[in-house]
Amino acid sequence: MSHALRTLATGVFSVQRSVSAVKIRGQQRSRSDAVKDSQSQPFDESLLEFLVCPLSKKPLRYDERSNELINEELGIAYPIIDGIPNMIPQDARMIHKSGATEKPTDS
Numbered sequence: 047m048s049h050a051l052r053t054l055a056t057g058v059f060s061v062q063r064s065v066s067a068v069k070i071r072g073q074q075r076s077r078s079d080a081v082k083d084s085q086s087q088p089f090d091e092s093l094l095e096f097l098v099c100p101l102s103k104k105p106l107r108y109d110e111r112s113n114e115l116i117n118e119e120l121g122i123a124y125p126i127i128d129g130i131p132n133m134i135p136q137d138a139r140m141i142h143k144s145g146a147t148e149k150p151t152d153s
Contacts, residue, residue: 087129089113099124100133116141 091108099106099117106115106124114123115131122138124131132138 089126089129089131093131097131097133101135 089108094106094108094115097106097115098104099120099122101122102117102120104117104119106117108114109116109123112123113126115126115133116123121141122135123141124133124138126132
């Protein structure tokens, strides 16, 4: 297994454990908390070789400024938390094709 896939598999397990721990404690974290936390570990750009948008199956672009994976075709951005991409479509935010952002909506 390549280093990038091993990193991804380890990260997915870590996210699942973290989400369970947050649910158990009854705490909710805002999107802004996730953005602050996302600065702790850098995103491994070699993962872009394997990652595609779960909705369109198209390649994604890493935006270092916002620390998100961008699907230009659909105009959505997936957050990266602690160096791990959150590829859940419901957690993605809509972006304008021109690059400006919209407010995220509560689901």
